[in-house]
Amino acid sequence: MKKQISNLSLNRVEGEVELKLQKDKNGVIEDAFITAYNFRGFEDILKGKDLLDTLVITPRICGICGHSHLTANVNAIENLYRENGFNIEVTQKAKIIRQLTQCSEIIQNHIKWFYLFVMPDFLKLDPSEKFVEYRPFTGKHWKNALKISSDIIKIVAIFGGQWPHTSYSLPGGITSDPLKTDLVEAMSIVDSTLKFVESNIIGIDAESYLSMADYQEFMNKTSGGSLKDFIELSFKNGMEKIGKSYGHFITVSNVYPCIQEAVIKKKRCKFNIKKVKEVKESSGYSIVQPVRYDGLPMETGPLARRLTSNTDLFVNLNSVFSDSYLVRVWARVDEIVRILVNMKDWISKIKLSEKSYIKPKDYKLLSGVALGLTEAARGSLIHRIEVSKGKIVDYNIITPTVWNLGPRCKNYRGVAEKAIVGIDNDLKAQMVLRSFDVCSVCLVH
Amino acid sequence: MVRKLLKEKKREEIVKVASRLFSERGFYNTTIPDIAEAVGMSVGNFYNYFESKEDLAKYIMQYSSSILGEEIRKISQMDVSTKEKVFLIVRRFIEIAQERPELIDYFLRIFLSNREVFSEGCEGFLCVGEVVTELMLFLEEGARKGDFRQQDFFPAFVTIMGPLGGLVFLKGEGILPKNPIEYANEIGENIWRALKSDEKV
Amino acid sequence: MESLKVRRKSLIWISGLTCNGNSHSFLSSSSLSFDAFLNSVNILFHPALTYDREFKDIYKDILEGKLKLDFLIVEGAVSKKKTKVYFQGFDIYEILENLKNIAEYIIAVGNCASFGNFPALYSEDVVGLNFRFNQRNGFFEGDFTTKSGMPIINISGCPAHPEWIIKTVLSLSYGYDLKLGSLQRPKDFYMYLTHDGCTRNQYFEWKVEAEEFGTKEGCLFYYLGCRGPLTHSSCNKILWNDKSSKTRAGMPCIGCTEFDFPLRGKYFETKLNIGIPEEVPLGVSKRAYIMLSGVAKTFTNHRLKGKLEEAD
Numbered sequence: 007m008k009k010q011i012s013n014l015s016l017n018r019v020e021g022e023v024e025l026k027l028q029k030d031k032n033g034v035i036e037d038a039f040i041t042a043y044n045f046r047g048f049e050d051i052l053k054g055k056d057l058l059d060t061l062v063i064t065p066r067i068c069g070i071c072g073h074s075h076l077t078a079n080v081n082a083i084e085n086l087y088r089e090n091g092f093n094i095e096v097t098q099k100a101k102i103i104r105q106l107t108q109c110s111e112i113i114q115n116h117i118k119w120f121y122l123f124v125m126p127d128f129l130k131l132d133p134s135e136k137f138v139e140y141r142p143f144t145g146k147h148w149k150n151a152l153k154i155s156s157d158i159i160k161i162v163a164i165f166g167g168q169w170p171h172t173s174y175s176l177p178g179g180i181t182s183d184p185l186k187t188d189l190v191e192a193m194s195i196v197d198s199t200l201k202f203v204e205s206n207i208i209g210i211d212a213e214s215y216l217s218m219a220d221y222q223e224f225m226n227k228t229s230g231g232s233l234k235d236f237i238e239l240s241f242k243n244g245m246e247k248i249g250k251s252y253g254h255f256i257t258v259s260n261v262y263p264c265i266q267e268a269v270i271k272k273k274r275c276k277f278n279i280k281k282v283k284e285v286k287e288s289s290g291y292s293i294v295q296p297v298r299y300d301g302l303p304m305e306t307g308p309l310a311r312r313l314t315s316n317t318d319l320f321v322n323l324n325s326v327f328s329d330s331y332l333v334r335v336w337a338r339v340d341e342i343v344r345i346l347v348n349m350k351d352w353i354s355k356i357k358l359s360e361k362s363y364i365k366p367k368d369y370k371l372l373s374g375v376a377l378g379l380t381e382a383a384r385g386s387l388i389h390r391i392e393v394s395k396g397k398i399v400d401y402n403i404i405t406p407t408v409w410n411l412g413p414r415c416k417n418y419r420g421v422a423e424k425a426i427v428g429i430d431n432d433l434k435a436q437m438v439l440r441s442f443d444v445c446s447v448c449l450v451h
Numbered sequence: 452m453v454r455k456l457l458k459e460k461k462r463e464e465i466v467k468v469a470s471r472l473f474s475e476r477g478f479y480n481t482t483i484p485d486i487a488e489a490v491g492m493s494v495g496n497f498y499n500y501f502e503s504k505e506d507l508a509k510y511i512m513q514y515s516s517s518i519l520g521e522e523i524r525k526i527s528q529m530d531v532s533t534k535e536k537v538f539l540i541v542r543r544f545i546e547i548a549q550e551r552p553e554l555i556d557y558f559l560r561i562f563l564s565n566r567e568v569f570s571e572g573c574e575g576f577l578c579v580g581e582v583v584t585e586l587m588l589f590l591e592e593g594a595r596k597g598d599f600r601q602q603d604f605f606p607a608f609v610t611i612m613g614p615l616g617g618l619v620f621l622k623g624e625g626i627l628p629k630n631p632i633e634y635a636n637e638i639g640e641n642i643w644r645a646l647k648s649d650e651k652v
Numbered sequence: 653m654e655s656l657k658v659r660r661k662s663l664i665w666i667s668g669l670t671c672n673g674n675s676h677s678f679l680s681s682s683s684l685s686f687d688a689f690l691n692s693v694n695i696l697f698h699p700a701l702t703y704d705r706e707f708k709d710i711y712k713d714i715l716e717g718k719l720k721l722d723f724l725i726v727e728g729a730v731s732k733k734k735t736k737v738y739f740q741g742f743d744i745y746e747i748l749e750n751l752k753n754i755a756e757y758i759i760a761v762g763n764c765a766s767f768g769n770f771p772a773l774y775s776e777d778v779v780g781l782n783f784r785f786n787q788r789n790g791f792f793e794g795d796f797t798t799k800s801g802m803p804i805i806n807i808s809g810c811p812a813h814p815e816w817i818i819k820t821v822l823s824l825s826y827g828y829d830l831k832l833g834s835l836q837r838p839k840d841f842y843m844y845l846t847h848d849g850c851t852r853n854q855y856f857e858w859k860v861e862a863e864e865f866g867t868k869e870g871c872l873f874y875y876l877g878c879r880g881p882l883t884h885s886s887c888n889k890i891l892w893n894d895k896s897s898k899t900r901a902g903m904p905c906i907g908c909t910e911f912d913f914p915l916r917g918k919y920f921e922t923k924l925n926i927g928i929p930e931e932v933p934l935g936v937s938k939r940a941y942i943m944l945s946g947v948a949k950t951f952t953n954h955r956l957k958g959k960l961e962e963a964d
Contacts, residue, residue: 015741017699017707020672022738043738044728046669047774055917062906062919066770066810069673100866118679126703142703143690153683160893167901168892169680170673170811174903176920181865181902191895362902363866447671575950584942587928591938594925604927 009036012432016439018123020070021446023411025439026291027432035435038419038426039291040411042446049451052401057083057369057393060401061173064389067403067451069170073111073162074382075403076175077104078389082378083177086393089374092367099360100179102352105261106192107162108380109345111169113199114155115383116308116342119443121151124335125232127437128239137235147232150206158199161192179363189353196349203342207232212347219318221326233339240332249331249438251425252418253324254302255310256409258282258386259379264344268314269299279377282388284404289413294449296415297408303418305329306385306409307443309337317344329425334441370396382406384443405448411439412449462500462510465490467553470511474556478508478565508561508568512578515554519547520581527589533598536589537646538639541615545631548619555619586611593646600648610645614638660691661825663723664710665698668737668744669771669778670728673811674762675700681814682894689818692825693723699740707740715750723821724755729764729771729778730791736777748781748791756800757824759807761817766806766835767911782806782836786911800824806836810908815890816841835911837884845934846905847880849888850897856881858953859945865902868960872904874929877920879907881933 012027026039048067052060064079065072087094125140125147139145159169165182166174174181200212208215209231210224218224221237228234240246255270258277267277281300289296296303304310309329312320319340323333373396378389385406392400411422419427422442429435468489472481483504487497501507526539548555562569562578569578576583590607593599599607618634621627667675679700681689695701696719697710713719730744731737737744752758760781763769767785772778779790782804788794790804797803807816820838823830831839847856855862855871862870872878880888883905887897899905906919923930932941955963 013741015707017702017740020700021670022667022740024741044669046771048770051770051773051914058920059917063770066671066673069671069676069811072671072673114680122700129703142701143695149683149687152679152686156680156683156893159680160895163891163893163895163901165901167896167898167903168887170676171908172898172901172903173906173919174898174901176865179866183866183868183902185868361866363864365864576946577950580943580946583946584939587926587942588939590926591928591930592925594928595930599926601924602926607926 014432014436016436016444018126019440019444019446020068021444021449023439023444023446023449025426025435027426027435029430032430034430035427038423038435040413040420040423040439041292042294042411042449044446045293045450049401049403052398055398057372057391057396057398058176060391060398061176064401064403065171065173068405068445068448070115070445071111071382071384071387071448072170073108073166073172073175074380074387075389076173077108077380078378078382078387078403079391080104080175080177080378081380082376082389082391083369083372085378086372086374086376086391087177087366089376090372092371094178094366095364096179097360097362097364099356099358100175100362102356103165103180103182103184103362104175106349106352107165107175109261109349110158110161112381112383113342113345114159114169115443116338117151117155117158119383120232120236120335120339121148123440123443124437125236127433127440128236128243130433131243132239137239140232140235147206150202154199154202157195161195164188164192176363177369178366179361181363183362184356184358186358189356189358193350193353196346196353200346203346205231207339208343209234212343215343216347219322221319221323224319233336236335236339237332240335243434245434245437246327246330246332248429248434249334249425249441250328251305251421252303253329254299254304254421255313256299256304256306256386257311257314257381258306258388259381261345261381264315264341264348265311265381266315269304270310270313271300271302274314274316279379279388282404284402285415287415289415292413294408294412296412296420297404298415298418301417303415303421303424304409305421305442306406307334307338308341308385309334310385311381312337312340331438331441338443368396372396384445384448385409403451405445405451407442407445407449410442411444411446458500461492463514465497465500465507466511466514467551469507470515470553470557470561473508473511473561474553478504478561478568505568508565509573509578511554511557512562512569512573513581515551515558516579516581518551518554519544520585522547523582523585523589527585527592533593533596534643534647534651536593537611537643538636540589540611541639541642542632542635544615545618545635548615548622549631552623556623559616559620559623583608590646594648597648598651599646607646611642614642660694661722661821662694662696662720663725663821664696664714664721665725665727666739666744666747667699668726668728668730668739668765670762670764672700672727674727674765674817677811678761678814678817680893681818685815685818689822692822696721708742711742711747714754721751721754722756722825724751724758725761725817725821726758726765726781727761729768729780731775731777732779732791733777745791752792752796753799755798757802757805758798759805759817759820761807762812763808763810763908763911763913766808766837767913769810770914773914780806783911785915786835802830803832803836805830805832805838808835808837808842808909808911809885810913813841813885813887813890813892816886833884837909841886841890842884842909844884844886844889845881846883846885846887846897846899846907846909847933848886850880850899851888852899854953855956857948858951858956859948860953860956862902867902869956869958872899872902873922875922875924876904877906877918877922878904879910880905882931883907883910885909 028037162169166172209228388404861874
């Protein structure tokens with residue numbers, strides 16, 4: 007039998023992605039090529055735009071992580087003020103509310119992704135009636151997931167007016183001036199979401215869950231739930247053995263107290279932005295340029311965040327199952343809990359008497375280069391702006407998906423490509439790709 | 452219909468006479484019997500046209516404002532350059548001041564000096580709304596086309612009204628050596644230069 | 653209503669040049685509306701939802717007449733040229749050409765599919781379904797109509813509000829004919845202005861302007877760029893995420909339901925000429941508007957002078 011090539015167009019991902027698999031005579035994947043389509047030209051569109059207008063444009067790069075783009079954008083502009091020697095003051099109130107709404111976006115993403123994109127794959131591997139509630143359109147879990155993701159995102163609406171696509175955060179603070187009752191409402195939403203997560207996903211109270219360092223302990227203590235279903239299905243289908251990539255991780259910013267920036271190559275080390283480089287070479291099959299850290303491919307996202315943050319459970323999981331499908335997906339689900347438990351604390355720290363917004367100097371005075379870093383649902387997001395007198399000269403965006411799904415360079419395959427090599431099943435190859443939470447709209451903005 | 456027209460005509464006549472009397476003698480030194488007599492009507496009949504002296508005073512202001520507003524509007528809508536419009540507005544203002552001196556005098560000597568009379572129902576721009584509105588529209592259009600420099604409204608507004616008011620005042624005081632209209636071009640040039648954007652000649 | 657008993661209407665959702673924001677807006681609808689939608693509509697394919705069938709098989713069944721297609725929903729801008737935009741491995745050019753005479757209704761969801769939006773800034777070939785901005789030279793030109801006799805229905809907005817999407821499809825499913833405006837948007841949603849129902853309306857009426865962001869007080873129209881009185885949408889009537897709207901949260905309306913949204917810019921400041929707004933609320937002349945503002949400004953509404961919390 008001669009070598010086979012499969013071209014798979016994926017659904018249940020964000021955007022249009024094609025996975026080209028090259029297999030040996032036994033059907034084992036020897037090489038994988040990820041190609042994303044539908045280029046929109048955002049970086050070109052941004053050229054020449056008024057600096058503040060970018061706050062409206064960049065969230066529209068991505069309909070699911072638009073808030074993260076907004077945050078990276080605002081961070082870049084606020085850094086540009088500092089670069090230009092201007093003091094820019096942002097109150098704690100505005101900072102906390104920004105973090106709260108952005109994290110709500112991350113949680114809705116993870117819930118939707120897990121129930122809409124991940125679990126249905128197992129229905130194909132295991133069509134028995136046991137998991138009928140995960141079926142799209144009809145299953146109880148599927149419907150609940152949509153309800154809960156629609157609920158948590160209301161927090162963005164309370165403070166930012168709407169989701170998707172608000173631009174309520176801007177250099178100097180935020181546009182809204184919430185009421186006490188708005189805070190109460192946000193707390194209620196966090197409460198009910200957390201209850202859902204405890205009873206339907208982790209099957210144990212969040213505090214106990216977060217205190218565990220060992221996965222066996224979790225399996226013994228949980229009363230059941232979607233995470234346990236997922237873990238069992240993963241083991242049953244060997245998903246703890248596949249999906250491994252380089253074991254290099256990057257997290258470029260902090261979300262106190264649950265996410266710490268760092269880089270893991272062989273060892274954990276400090277993140278240094280100067281080592282981030284886009285490789286200016288054509289891969290021949292993708293319009294995306296690979297990005298490397300110190301010349302190496304890096305995985306970013308919830309698994310990276312758990313490892314750079316030294317979370318015991320994941321340090322242990324990683325030592326046993328390394329960066330397999332099982333661990334990568336679990337880390338995304340885990341992040342829902344880890345962020346959610348902090349949200350009430352954040353809300354309680356909001357001092358409404360502080361200003362929402364402190365008007366900075368005229369942006370037309372700004373020139374130069376600045377970076378804006380943040381953590382999006384899929385991982386670390388970097389915006390780089392070059393500005394002349396308040397107008398964009400150049401806007402460069404490195405999305406998490408570029409780290410994870412970007413193409414190969416001269417020396418290394420892309421992170422997801424590497425994770426797929428060695429698998430002998432098309433569906434499992436797709437599942438591994440989905441474990442990175444594919445967002446091609448961010449990949450080829 | 453005819454009756455209504457006649458009534459309008461009579462009101463105009465009262466305005467013409469009253470504004471002259473007010474300007475000459477002052478608001479408080481002019482009585483309704485004085486006005487009625489000068490118009491040649493009975494005091495009782497006067498009240499068919501205006502409820503009170505204050506009512507008349509406000510009406511005169513609105514009346515003048517609408518005359519001037521209408522003139523600015525006509526010029527604004529003409530198919531000529533912004534610069535020419537500035538010259539035309541200045542010229543027309545001076546012409547009106549000569550044709551109907553009582554109205555301009557009234558503005559300077561009564562409206563601006565007896566604010567208490569106008570404190571209710573005529574405050575702010577309420578009685579001069581038309582002049583202000585037409586000037587706003589004129590300035591906005593000029594700036595939108597790039598002919599005028601961007602700035603706040605009020606400095607631009609007084610840049611137009613100030614010289615015109617000053618000229619009429621000097622004329623009223625009898626110290627202007629030449630006929631006011633002879634200054635029209637120079638004042639027009641001054642206003643244009645003050646307002647134009649840097650690129651314009 | 654009879655048709656309801658016969659069968660659920662069928663729908664496929666395809667995506668072109670998009671951020672997927674309309675899909676996520678749709679998925680963030682209230683569960684009540686979403687359930688009603690699933691009860692009345694059979695989603696044959698949605699790229700984020702369908703798991704048991706491949707698009708290519710459903711597409712084939714539709715082309716062969718084995719499946720009836722009532723609603724073709726398009727999210728994202730498309731290209732007038734071939735081999736530019738793909739959906740599930742197919743050239744979207746080909747999908748649209750093949751389905752244009754098959755689908756009962758074609759609905760453009762969001763500003764990209766309606767008018768081209770930001771992606772159209774990048775290339776001349778990038779268009780909405782029937783429009784490119786406000787010109788009828790989109791993918792389908794002129795007075796194109798679908799099988800139902802309706803033109804392309806535009807649910808504009810960046811993104812479109814989930815209730816606008818759901819209720820448009822349901823209304824048509826229930827047999828109501830929807831009245832459309834000149835840009836082919838359902839009047840039920842787009843005859844209102846964003847301004848209608850804004851909690852800052854009193855500030856607008858009395859011309860009390862907000863000079864800076866971050867307050868509950870003041871109207872955003874005068875200095876901060878708000879397009880509320882110039883934008884067709886029911887954002888302040890049918891709230892977002894059942895909670896709020898941009899203007900209620902102190903963010904100016906950026907006019908994202910209008911064709912010229914990406915063409916405008918300066919979203920956070922009002923264009924003034926010598927202090928006078930260049931554009932005034934829809935439906936009034938600038939003269940009338942200025943006259944009225946002058947009057948309103950002359951008076952003071954004492955409730956609106958200070959902090960709202962302190963007002964009686």
